[in-house]
């Protein structure tokens with residue numbers, strides 16, 4: 032079997048607020064909390080990057096980050112900047128671990144080269160309810176989603192559900208995928224609301240243990256059309272997301288490349304790898320990233336990495352409810368400038384609710 036889905040269990044305490052809130056049919060930005068503050072917030076005002084790359088010594092690694100708690104999530108659709116698109120809730124309720132396994136993120140390589148992860152894994156016990164990440168129509172239930180062969184009990188995704196959402200992105204249809212379920216409680220053609228239970232966590236298909244494999248797909252419901260779910264699921268309130276593009280001096284992407292993050296004034300250290308090579312993964316059309324780290328408390332972070340025997344570092348601010356961005360281009364070092372503003376036709380366009388397939 033070519034594809035496997037790893038699981039390294041996390042222990043954590045869930046948040047107090049349920050994320051099973053009602054969704055809206057169109058992804059109009061909402062500013063339900065701290066409205067004025069968020070409207071006034073600049074899209075990005077990161078600190079000045081290091082003027083030139085310089086040598087430094089990596090500190091002794093600190094304690095593992097304490098990651099067992101999250102504030103309530105932003106309501107969806109959440110989009111402070113026009114470039115971000117947090118349209119989905121997490122498919123696992125907030126009283127469970129509802130964040131991706133940090134050791135096997137989207138683009139991660141766990142079992143070997145060319146087996147690149149096309150979704151995120153949320154490690155939860157068997158029979159944990161799985162919720163629709165947004166409103167939509169169920170377009171797939173049962174075995175065979177990966178191989179697109181209904182009833183194929185050799186399918187690595189096991190029992191799976193696919194939802195085509197009521198809204199689109201950039202004029203394209205959006206889908207979410209839920210795999211390795213133990214039980215499915217919806218049928219094809221059924222319309223589901225945000226947070227509606229669609230089944231239970233299981234370990235069906237190719238998996239080392241119970242967890243939910245979750246994907247975001249567009250424009251087609253295809254294995255080749257996945258995007259990083261951490262850029263689509265709403266962060267906890269007061270927390271943000273880091274996206275980066277890490278390349279060599281000739282702007283060739285560096286794959287499975289280690290980047291370290293340390294939150295200033297704390298011993299919270301994060302290690303994240305860039306996407307692996309050879310897989311069916313896609314960068315966000317705006318950020319063109321090859322690294323994403325979600326669920327970061329707002330604050331100043333030091334980013335550091337080692338490239339061709341030199342250490343490089345910069346500082347960057349994570350803003351609440353937003354994606355912060357950096358690039359690294361080999362000997363040119365870090366840059367915090369965002370990609371140019373996209374044309375208007377890049378912006379999300381709500382799609383009409385499509386009829387039952």
Ligand SMILES: [Zn+2]
Pocket residue numbers: 036037148150151152243244245
């Ligand atoms: Zn997975």
